[in-house]
Amino acid sequence: MSARPDRVRRRAPGIASAVLAIALNTFREAVRDRVLYLLLAFALILIGVSRLLSLLTVGSEEKIIKDVGLAAISIFGVLTAVFVGVSLVFKEIERRTVYTLLANPVRRWQFVSGKFAGLLAVLSLNVVLMFLGLAIILAIRGESTWALLPAVLLILVELGIITAFALLFSSLTNPILAAVWTFAVYVAGHLSWSLKLLKGKVPEGLSQWLCDLLYWLLPHLEHLNVKAEVVHGQPISLGSVGLAVLYGTSYALAVLVLACVAFERKDFN
Amino acid sequence: MARRWLAGLLVLMAAGSVYVSGTVLERRAAARERSNQLLYLPNGRHLKVASLGQATVLADMIYIWAIQYYSEYERADRFRYVEHVFGEVITELDPHYVDAYWLGALILIVEAGELERGLALLDQGFAANPDKWILPYLAGWECWLAGQPGRAADYFDAAAATPGAPPTVRRMRAGMVSRAGDLETALALWNEILEDPGSDPTSRAIAERKVLDLRVQTDLRELRAAIERFRFENSRFPGSLEELQKRGYIRGVPRHPDDRDYDYDPRSGKVSAPEGRVLGESA
Amino acid sequence: MSGSEAAAPVVRLAGLRKSFRGHLGIGRTVAVESVDLQIGAGQVFGLLGPNGAGKTTIMKMMLGLLRPDRGEVRLFGEPPSAPSARARLGYLPENPYFYDYLRADEFLDFYGRLQGIPKEERREIVRDTLRRVGLEGSEATALRKFSKGMIQRLGLAQAIQHDPELVILDEPMSGLDPIGRREVRDLILGLKRAGKTVFFSSHILQDAELICDRVAILDKGRLRAVGRLHEMMSETVRWFEVSFRGQLPAGDDLERLSSEGEDHLLRVADIASLTRVLDSLQRSGGQVLSIWPRKDTLEDLFLREVGYLTAGEVRR
Numbered sequence: 001m002s003a004r005p006d007r008v009r010r011r012a013p014g015i016a017s018a019v020l021a022i023a024l025n026t027f028r029e030a031v032r033d034r035v036l037y038l039l040l041a042f043a044l045i046l047i048g049v050s051r052l053l054s055l056l057t058v059g060s061e062e063k064i065i066k067d068v069g070l071a072a073i074s075i076f077g078v079l080t081a082v083f084v085g086v087s088l089v090f091k092e093i094e095r096r097t098v099y100t101l102l103a104n105p106v107r108r109w110q111f112v113s114g115k116f117a118g119l120l121a122v123l124s125l126n127v128v129l130m131f132l133g134l135a136i137i138l139a140i141r142g143e144s145t146w147a148l149l150p151a152v153l154l155i156l157v158e159l160g161i162i163t164a165f166a167l168l169f170s171s172l173t174n175p176i177l178a179a180v181w182t183f184a185v186y187v188a189g190h191l192s193w194s195l196k197l198l199k200g201k202v203p204e205g206l207s208q209w210l211c212d213l214l215y216w217l218l219p220h221l222e223h224l225n226v227k228a229e230v231v232h233g234q235p236i237s238l239g240s241v242g243l244a245v246l247y248g249t250s251y252a253l254a255v256l257v258l259a260c261v262a263f264e265r266k267d268f269n
Numbered sequence: 270m271a272r273r274w275l276a277g278l279l280v281l282m283a284a285g286s287v288y289v290s291g292t293v294l295e296r297r298a299a300a301r302e303r304s305n306q307l308l309y310l311p312n313g314r315h316l317k318v319a320s321l322g323q324a325t326v327l328a329d330m331i332y333i334w335a336i337q338y339y340s341e342y343e344r345a346d347r348f349r350y351v352e353h354v355f356g357e358v359i360t361e362l363d364p365h366y367v368d369a370y371w372l373g374a375l376i377l378i379v380e381a382g383e384l385e386r387g388l389a390l391l392d393q394g395f396a397a398n399p400d401k402w403i404l405p406y407l408a409g410w411e412c413w414l415a416g417q418p419g420r421a422a423d424y425f426d427a428a429a430a431t432p433g434a435p436p437t438v439r440r441m442r443a444g445m446v447s448r449a450g451d452l453e454t455a456l457a458l459w460n461e462i463l464e465d466p467g468s469d470p471t472s473r474a475i476a477e478r479k480v481l482d483l484r485v486q487t488d489l490r491e492l493r494a495a496i497e498r499f500r501f502e503n504s505r506f507p508g509s510l511e512e513l514q515k516r517g518y519i520r521g522v523p524r525h526p527d528d529r530d531y532d533y534d535p536r537s538g539k540v541s542a543p544e545g546r547v548l549g550e551s552a
Numbered sequence: 553m554s555g556s557e558a559a560a561p562v563v564r565l566a567g568l569r570k571s572f573r574g575h576l577g578i579g580r581t582v583a584v585e586s587v588d589l590q591i592g593a594g595q596v597f598g599l600l601g602p603n604g605a606g607k608t609t610i611m612k613m614m615l616g617l618l619r620p621d622r623g624e625v626r627l628f629g630e631p632p633s634a635p636s637a638r639a640r641l642g643y644l645p646e647n648p649y650f651y652d653y654l655r656a657d658e659f660l661d662f663y664g665r666l667q668g669i670p671k672e673e674r675r676e677i678v679r680d681t682l683r684r685v686g687l688e689g690s691e692a693t694a695l696r697k698f699s700k701g702m703i704q705r706l707g708l709a710q711a712i713q714h715d716p717e718l719v720i721l722d723e724p725m726s727g728l729d730p731i732g733r734r735e736v737r738d739l740i741l742g743l744k745r746a747g748k749t750v751f752f753s754s755h756i757l758q759d760a761e762l763i764c765d766r767v768a769i770l771d772k773g774r775l776r777a778v779g780r781l782h783e784m785m786s787e788t789v790r791w792f793e794v795s796f797r798g799q800l801p802a803g804d805d806l807e808r809l810s811s812e813g814e815d816h817l818l819r820v821a822d823i824a825s826l827t828r829v830l831d832s833l834q835r836s837g838g839q840v841l842s843i844w845p846r847k848d849t850l851e852d853l854f855l856r857e858v859g860y861l862t863a864g865e866v867r868r
Contacts, residue, residue, distance in 0.1 A: 013668040020398055021665040025651075032653040056333045058548065059368030064329050071326040095649045100710060103615050103643035103720075104666040105635035126494075190322040193298075211405040221322060227326045232365040240297065243290050250286035257279050268617040269572065 008101055010162040018110040019117060026118025031125075039127055043076040044133045054115055059091060066231045069134035070151055073127055075229075077159045081123060082182045084168030088115050089263075090175040099268065102147055109260035116167055123159050142228035147230050150241045154224040161219050162186055164255035166269050188214070189221035219251050281532070314365055328363035339376060340548045348381040356390050360397070367401050367471050370394030375478065375547045378411050387411065395427070401470040402431035406438055410455060410479065435468070437461045452490065456483040478547075481526050485542045488523040492531065492540045495519045506538035560629060562718050563591040563614065564748045567623035570609055584773045585611045587623070591751060593717070595746050598760040599753040600850075602858060607753040608646065609768070611722050614751075615643055623731070627718065639668060646723040648703060650710075652696035656682065659695060660710060667714035674772040684774050685863020686735065700727050708739065709724035717745055719751035725759050729826045735765055752827035761850040769857040776857035790866050792845055795846040801829050815841070 005199050013021070027135075030036055050068035055063035092098040102108065137146040165185050169178035192215060199211040223244055229236055315531055316536055320327045335354050339347065355373025370390055378387035391408040395401065409424030429439045462468050463476035493508070495518040499507050507513045510522045510533050525531055525542055533540045568587040571580045584606040589841060591597045591638045595657065599607050614625050616632035639804040650659055658680040669677055682688055685705040690698075694820040699708065704727060711719055724740075725733045734754075738752050740763055754760050760767060761781070768778040793809065806829065807819040820826045825844070833840060852866040861867065 012810075013666055018666055021662060025654075025662050029653055031594065053333065056336065057329070057368075058336050058372055060470060063366075063368075067329045071323045074323065097650060099612075099615070099617060099645045100643060100648065100650075100663075100707070101666070102617060103638060103641065104663060105639035106666050107635060138774075162555060163518055187321060191318055203325070217856060219293060220294070223291065223298070225322045227322075228363060228365065231325060234365070240294075243293055247287060247290035247294060250283045252292065254280050254283035254287065255370045257276055257283065263274055267619060268612060 001167050010012060013105065016108065018106050019114045022106070022114025022123065026088065026115050027087075027121050030119065030122040034085070036084070036126070040079050040129060042269050043072045043126075043130050046072045047130065047137060059120060061233055062138065062141065063133070064210065065137060065141075065143075065146060067227070068154070069130075070148065070227045070231070073130045073134070073152065074155050074158070075128070077127060077155060078162055078186060080126060081119070081159045082164040082166055082179055082186075084122070084222070085119055085212075086164045086170045086178045086182065087176045088119060089167060089170040090178075093268065102268075108266075110262045112167055112171070112263045113256065116163060116259075119163050120160055121164065123260045124156060127156055127159070147226035147233060149230075150236050151225075151230040153227055153228045153241070154244055154248070157245055157252070158221055158224045160220070160252040161189075161255065163246060164252045164259060168262055171259055171266060185218070186221070189219045190219075190246055192218045192220045193222055194252035219248075224248050274471070280474070290428060297444075314361065316358060320362065324362040325366075327368050328359050328369075331359050331362070332366065336548060338416075342546070348383065350388060351377055351381075352386065356393055364397040365400060367404070369395060370404060371407060371471075371475055372547070374407070376413075379482070379547050381534060384411060384415050397442065400431060401471075402428040402434040402438055403469075403475055404428075407475055407479070410459075435462070437465070445492075451514055452483055452487050456480060456487060459483060484526055488525075488531065489540060489542060491519065492523065492533075496538055496540060500538060506535050508535050509533065510540070553815050561590040561626075562593050562628060563597075563647055563751060563820055564626040564629075565589040565590065565610070565614070565623070566626075568610065568613060568620045568625070570606075570613060570618060570620050573797065583614070584620075587770075587773075587775055589768060589778065590676055591749060591777070593749050594744065594766040595765045596740060596748050596750045597752070598764040598767040599751070599770060600757065600760055600854060602755060605770040605774040607770055607772075609615045609718060611753060614720065615641075640716055641718040641720060642714065642716040643719075644707045644711040644721045644724055646726060648707040650695050650706065652694070652705065655694055656687065656698075656706060657691040660708070660713060662712045664713060667715055675698075677713055685709045685713070685739075691695055693718055701729070701732055704728060706734070712739075712743070716748070717753065718749045721750070723754055724752055725754060725756050733759060739827075757850045762775055763771070765859045767850070771855055771858040777853065782852070785850065785853055789822075789845040789847055789849065790824070792843055794820060794826065794829060795841040796833055796838050797841060798833055799836040801832035801836070803828065 033066040039244050046063075047069050050065045050072075057064055062090075079231065089098075092101070098111075106123065121145075131145070131148075138145050139142045162182060162185075168177065169181045172178070173181070195215045195218075199208050199215075202208055202211065224247075226236055226241075292327045300399055309518070316327065338344075338354075341347075351373050355369045355376075359369040363369075370393065374387040374390040374394075376387075377383045377390065388408050388411070391404045395404040395408075398404070406428040408420045412418070412424060413421035425438070428434055431438075459476050459479040459521075463473055463480055468476070492513075495513050496507060499513060499516070499518050507516075507518075510519075510531065513519050514522050521541060523531070527543070529543065531540055531542055569582070570584045571582040573579075574581055587610060599610065601607050609618065612672055614627065614632060615621050616625075616638070625632055627637040628640055632638065641695070654662070656758065657678050660681065661674055664674045664678060679691065682691060685708050687702060690702065694705070704724075704845055706719075710723070711721070719740075721740075724736050728736065735844050737759060740752070743750050744763075744788055749809050766778070766780050767784070769776045795813050795815065797816075800811075800816055800818075803825070805825045809817040809819055812816070818829065820829055830840065832838075847867070848866065852861065855861045855867065856865065857861060
């Protein structure tokens with residue numbers, strides 16, 4: 001091994017450059033992971049099967065295909081976000097690749113943000129592919145799919161929130177618990193509307209206060225759910241879609257910041 | 270230290286944005302809910318809770334299951350839970366699932382012969398979907414065929430008043446159908462909907478059924494009249510429908526649109542169609 | 553302290569302490585206690601100690617991977633949390649593992665981006681560094697196909713490719729065959745010649761003896777000894793071992809270690825005894841085969857400090 005003449009190169013990378021580098025690497029990692037393709041294949045198969053399923057119905061067949069298609073995009077998106085999201089940080093810590101990575105002049109929040117951006121890119125790619133599969137099946141029947149786009153966009157925003165939670169919890173605990181907690185948030189997020197009803201039925205005092213607290217903290221994922229509207233062809237204003245996007249991305253950003261803080265404080269044993 | 274403040278500020282700003290946009294979305298959702306008060310019965314709520322944002326798909330699956338369930342005509346007590354399945358469960362999950370309303374209504378009206386129960390389902394559907402003129406239109410015709418032209422007129426008015434109703438429907442407003450039993454007019458009008466290229470698939474599907482139904486009724490009426498003339502002139506019932514044709518009382522032996530013969534009993538002189546079935550083939 | 557330490561030290565550890573929660577949250581074990589250390593520029597510093605002494609814990613604190621309970625770490629005068637400090641260092645962990653879904657050049661390019669190597673230079677530097685660590689030709693090989701030795705070399709590559717002033721290596725020789733260890737030693741000496749500071753931990757004492765300027769001996773979380781190598785080990789000869797062919801000389805200050813026919817191995821206590829033995833052999837016509845002076849080794853120092861030997865004792 002030989003020595004090399006001196007060259008001065010000791011500056012830290014720019015913020016965008018570091019986040020981008022990590023995001024790109026994360027994207028590469030996920031794309032080369034076979035689990036991703038398994039999930040994608042299942043989703044596409046399901047969309048194909050929906051075509052057969054629609055033959056069993058009386059009345060609107062396209063409704064069945066659209067409903068199953070959107071559900072597949074949503075469910076497989078969430079599964080990918082949870083399982084890949086939780087394992088992203090865990091694998092780096094368990095295999096200690098995070099040690100060499102953080103020994104570089106990279107800030108910890110850049111690491112978390114890069115992971116988030118990379119995973120979101122992969123999820124977007126998945127969603128686009130699944131949407132194309134759905135569009136093809138519907139196009140064969142002469143149906144247009146563009147009306148479904150607002151629902152797909154909001155599904156993506158929902159996936160952003162789930163991913164942020166996955167990263168937060170995986171910085172705090174082991175991957176199994178992190179996955180459980182993230183799913184719990186997903187479930188609770190879709191039931192947040194029932195907290196209002198629950199509040200009316202529990203005794204006054206602590207229980208009601210608890211309902212209020214949970215209602216404030218949880219993401220109201222039903223605000224990001226316009227599947228019923230798009231499938232029935234009901235008009236959705238650009239304003240309400242924009243509002244929902246603002247809601248979802250703000251929430252995801254808040255959780256991402258918390259995830260960065262959690263990772264910042266972490267001791268690597 | 271500065272970064273802690275920045276992180277805190279970011280969280281605060283994001284939380285503020287969440288609060289504001291969340292509140293607006295909340296109000297809008299509540300407004301939608303108030304207008305649909307009638308539909309939020311406690312029952313289907315449990316399912317909605319379990320569906321986790323996939324309520325429409327769950328509605329589809331239950332609907333498909335219900336079709337298979339109600340296709341078993343041998344099942345005892347078939348009609349007991351029709352309202353529950355179509356009117357509470359499926360439509361709680363997806364209030365705009367129009368197919369569920371009219372299919373359930375037809376099962377009740379055509380198969381069970383329960384006009385009131387069927388109309389109640391169509392009423393429920395129209396309340397949740399004020400833009401679906403086909404539901405009161407169908408209700409109107411069922412009343413009319415059952416010999417209640419007054420009520421039928423009310424339904425037709427409601428259908429005609431719906432924005433987006435086609436000309437055919439709007440003509441009903443004038444009360445042009447006054448005589449009960451005018452099958453030809455009914456058939457012609459439903460045919461118009463069936464053949465109108467602008468009809469939506471749901472309306473067309475319903476029109477197809479009604480046209481088939483009315484054709485059968487028309488055929489039966491023609492046959493009964495011919496049989497009556499035969500008996501009057503020959504003092505006996507014809508031995509078969511072919512004899513009616515051979516002797517020139519009818520031009521051709523009509524066949525049921527399902528491609529089968531009408532049932533004729535030479536001893537009683539009664540002709541009937543196989544029991545009308547909404548799902549699957551007739552018996 | 554010599555002149556090089558008086559100038560701003562590259563590494564300064566002051567009063568470091570770190571403890572961890574015990575199993576199930578019960579009790580606390582202290583991993584590192586009261587560690588004070590300074591390393592000046594251009595030195596090769598060895599942190600020695602048995603397994604579990606706390607070497608890796610100290611290194612993690614140096615890199616900001618762990619926060620000390622007490623005390624502080626300064627690299628180039630800055631805390632390790634500052635990216636500007638970490639931009640000037642390179643690190644190789646023990647038993648490294650890298651992303652097996654990447655190729656060697658992709659991996660080094662990725663790290664190069666994080667290290668702030670500008671795009672125009674990265675490609676050439678990656679190729680050049682791979683050549684330096686003996687991995688020429690492996691640019692396009694997927695990391696999952698790398699052997700353990702190759703991974704170690706790749707680890708060294710990412711630690712030095714950005715030309716850092718401080719290189720921190722955790723057990724760099726572990727798992728390498730003698731050729732590999734020689735190459736790592738040469739690399740470290742090459743870095744030293746280029747004016748870099750090297751900090752490494754090891755439990756292989758022979759290597760440390762060959763290349764370190766200064767060492768610290770760590771046991772059970774505490775520093776037992778710190779200083780220049782040759783200052784810590786006395787030059788005095790403990791004893792001599794003489795092997796010869798011929799008649800055994802008489803004397804009670806002699807210890808016979810082994811005999812094979814006419815060949816004998818003797819241990820003599822000092823120069824005086826040695827001279828007497830040699831005289832005796834010459835007179836009796838014996839043939840001296842070899843004379844070996846037993847001096848202090850690093851191993852002796854080490855074993856003394858960790859309490860395996862008592863003070864002043866050496867391994868016999």
